[in-house]
Amino acid sequence: MQDLRDEIRAFIEERAWQRFHSPKNLAMALSVEASEIVEHFQWVTEEESRNLPREKLAEVRQEIGDVMIYLAELADKLGVDPVEAARAKVEINKRKYPAALVRGKASKYTDYLR
Amino acid sequence: MQDLRDEIRAFIEERAWQRFHSPKNLAMALSVEASEIVEHFQWVTEEESRNLPREKLAEVRQEIGDVMIYLAELADKLGVDPVEAARAKVEINKRKYPAALVRGKASKYTDYLR
Amino acid sequence: MQDLRDEIRAFIEERAWQRFHSPKNLAMALSVEASEIVEHFQWVTEEESRNLPREKLAEVRQEIGDVMIYLAELADKLGVDPVEAARAKVEINKRKYPAALVRGKASKYTDYLR
Amino acid sequence: MQDLRDEIRAFIEERAWQRFHSPKNLAMALSVEASEIVEHFQWVTEEESRNLPREKLAEVRQEIGDVMIYLAELADKLGVDPVEAARAKVEINKRKYPAALVRGKASKYTDYLR
Numbered sequence: 001m002q003d004l005r006d007e008i009r010a011f012i013e014e015r016a017w018q019r020f021h022s023p024k025n026l027a028m029a030l031s032v033e034a035s036e037i038v039e040h041f042q043w044v045t046e047e048e049s050r051n052l053p054r055e056k057l058a059e060v061r062q063e064i065g066d067v068m069i070y071l072a073e074l075a076d077k078l079g080v081d082p083v084e085a086a087r088a089k090v091e092i093n094k095r096k097y098p099a100a101l102v103r104g105k106a107s108k109y110t111d112y113l114r
Numbered sequence: 115m116q117d118l119r120d121e122i123r124a125f126i127e128e129r130a131w132q133r134f135h136s137p138k139n140l141a142m143a144l145s146v147e148a149s150e151i152v153e154h155f156q157w158v159t160e161e162e163s164r165n166l167p168r169e170k171l172a173e174v175r176q177e178i179g180d181v182m183i184y185l186a187e188l189a190d191k192l193g194v195d196p197v198e199a200a201r202a203k204v205e206i207n208k209r210k211y212p213a214a215l216v217r218g219k220a221s222k223y224t225d226y227l228r
Numbered sequence: 229m230q231d232l233r234d235e236i237r238a239f240i241e242e243r244a245w246q247r248f249h250s251p252k253n254l255a256m257a258l259s260v261e262a263s264e265i266v267e268h269f270q271w272v273t274e275e276e277s278r279n280l281p282r283e284k285l286a287e288v289r290q291e292i293g294d295v296m297i298y299l300a301e302l303a304d305k306l307g308v309d310p311v312e313a314a315r316a317k318v319e320i321n322k323r324k325y326p327a328a329l330v331r332g333k334a335s336k337y338t339d340y341l342r
Numbered sequence: 343m344q345d346l347r348d349e350i351r352a353f354i355e356e357r358a359w360q361r362f363h364s365p366k367n368l369a370m371a372l373s374v375e376a377s378e379i380v381e382h383f384q385w386v387t388e389e390e391s392r393n394l395p396r397e398k399l400a401e402v403r404q405e406i407g408d409v410m411i412y413l414a415e416l417a418d419k420l421g422v423d424p425v426e427a428a429r430a431k432v433e434i435n436k437r438k439y440p441a442a443l444v445r446g447k448a449s450k451y452t453d454y455l456r
Contacts, residue, residue, distance in 0.1 A: 001115065004197050007204050015211060016218040020385045024155040024163035027148075028384040030181070031259060034141075034148040035377035037188070041138040042370040043334035043362045046273070049138035052192070061194045064185065065203030067144070068196040071181055074151070078166070080175045082182040083118050089179030090121050097129060104130040106271035134271045142270040145373060149263035156256040157248045157448035159388070220385035229343065232425055235432050243439060244446040252383040252391035255376075258409070262369075262376040265416070269366040277366035280420070289422045292413065293431030295372070296424040299409055302379070306394070308403045310410045311346055317407030318349050325357060332358040 001072070001083060008073050023077050030070040037063045115186070115197060122187050137191050144184040151177045229300070229311060236301050251305050258298040265291045343414070343425060350415050365419050372412040379405045 012018055040060050041049050052060065075082040126132060154174050155163050166174065189196040240246060268288050269277050280288065303310040354360055382402050383391050394402065417424040 001197055004200050004204075007201060011204055011207065014213040015216050017220065020220045022160035022163050023166070024158065024160045025384055027151045027155045027163075028256060028380050031145065031148040031152045031263075032377045032381045032384060034145040034181075035259075035374045037141045038145045038370050039374045041141045042367055042374060044138065046136035046138045049136050049141075050191075052137070057192060057194075060192060061199050062203055062206070064189050064192075064194055064196050065199035065201075067148075067181075067185055068200035069203060071178065071185065072200065075178050077164075078171060078174060078178075080171075080178055082178050083115055085175050085179035086118050086182035086186065087121060087179075089176055089183060090118075090125055092176070093125065093183075099128040102129050106131065106134045139270055142266050142370060145377075146263045146267045146270060149260045149373075152256050153260045156253055156260060229425055232428050232432075235429060239432055239435065242441040243444050245448065248448045250388035250391050251394070252386065252388045255379045255383045255391075259373065259376040259380045262373040262409075265369045266373045269369045272366065274364035274366045277364050277369075278419075280365070285420060285422075288420060289427050290431055290434070292417050292420075292422055292424050293427035293429075295376075295409075295413055296428035297431060297435075299406065299413065300428065303406050305392075306399060306402060306406075308399075308406055310406050311343055313403050313407035314346050314410035314414065315349060315407075317404055317411060318346075318353055320404070321353065321411075327356045330357050330359075334359065334362045 001081075004068070004072055005076050008069060009076070012073070021073065021077070023074060026070055026074040026077065030067065030074060033063060033066040033070055037067065115195075118182070118186055119190050122183060123190070126187070135187065135191070137188060140184055140188040140191065144181065144188060147177060147180040147184055151181065229309075232296070232300055233304050236297060237304070240301070249301065249305070251302060254298055254302040254305065258295065258302060261291060261294040261298055265295065343423075346410070346414055347418050350411060350418070354415070363415065363419070365416060368412055368416040368419065372409065372416060375405060375408040375412055379409065 012021060037060060040056060040063065071082055075085070126135060151174060154170060154177065185196055189199070240249060265288060268284060268291065299310055303313070354363060379402060382398060382405065413424055417427070
């Protein structure tokens with residue numbers, strides 16, 4: 001992950017793109033790339049999404065790479081470690097969604113706080 | 115990253131949420147979380163986005179965690195390593211956007227292939 | 229639609245929100261609201277999505293309202309009539325996706341141009 | 343708007359695409375199209391977004407058409423009139439964001455309910 005961060009920093013500096021890459025703009029780019037993943041799945045069934053053809057999987061892998069790039073860059077700009085942030089959020093989610101209460105149910109956590 | 119992946123797997127299994135977590139649904143959840151980052155930036159200027167107040171930064175950090183969680187889980191379901199996918203994409207981007215051509219310009223790469 | 233446009237204009241002016249409502253920011257807000265619709269559908273099956281409970285339908289109706297508001301406002305700022313733009317796009321789509329070629333298939337139109 | 347709805351219905355039926363067009367899938371397509379609008383604005387300044395070049399405006403107009411199409415179709419499938427839903431939401435927003443309290447401020451409404 002540190003290597004990725006450094007490669008992204010070098011890539012941006014070599015192109016003098018820092019002034020375009022404000023956190024606001026990076027958040028936009030991140031969501032655009034996330035939607036490009038969604039586009040691959042919008043007309044397939046859930047079952048089909050579990051068994052992507054090899055060619056489609058290769059395309060989705062590239063989109064996952066794009067999301068990871070912008071997430072790493074946005075996090076870097078904000079001084080956040082995305083993997084640490086994720087692990088901290090998993091701990092929060094464990095308390096928000098107690099296994100005993102939500103087992104096998106997909107409702108939003110607020111349903112359990114009513 | 116491997117630790118994160120394992121923690122997510124355990125979290126999902128303890129809640130019996132596997133059947134909800136098809137790649138199709140995870141792609142949707144990923145884009146929803148990416149938009150929750152965007153929501154924090156939609157009314158601020160680019161300049162303000164470079165200097166978030168501490169409280170807002172803490173909220174954005176949690177949203178970054180959410181995006182990282184769904185990205186890691188989606189990638190895991192598809193057998194993709196997200197950091198490897200990102201590094202491979204940086205290499206592709208180096209060829210798509212030659213520094214000499216795009217330096218200081220934000221146009222989409224297709225503009226350079228015309 | 230003209231009434232809606234005028235109501236939105238009055239709403240924004242009364243709150244002196246014009247300077248926040250640049251097309252860039254409105255595009256962000258539009259995508260955030262579209263994702264709030266997606267959030268309602270991310271863990272339900274396609275079948276369930278065709279039969280929403282009354283309470284959930286009322287929530288989705290409000291999110292549809294939010295998307296329509298930001299779409300109307302963005303279009304107004306850009307001097308575009310969204311319904312006219314949609315009807316023009318349907319005409320384009322008729323040529324891009326000839327019924328004889330795509331009947332019953334969900335592939336992206338580029339698949340048919342290869 | 344009724345004409346648009348009828349044109350979309352005919353377009354979908356002629357292509358036998360009804361089975362792909364569940365509300366879940368239409369919500370996904372809607373958010374993907376909203377992101378295609380965002381993509382046009384992600385690297386431009388707010389000022390530039392208020393003065394799009396003619397060619398770019400023509401592209402954004404097509405994306406607005408796409409969002410309007412999927413919004414109209416999703417709303418139709420759910421038995422919702424999108425313009426009525428928007429006007430009802432403007433009324434709700436008038437109460438949520440009293441002009442006297444929020445004038446010239448962009449904070450989220452919850453800030454005013456604390």
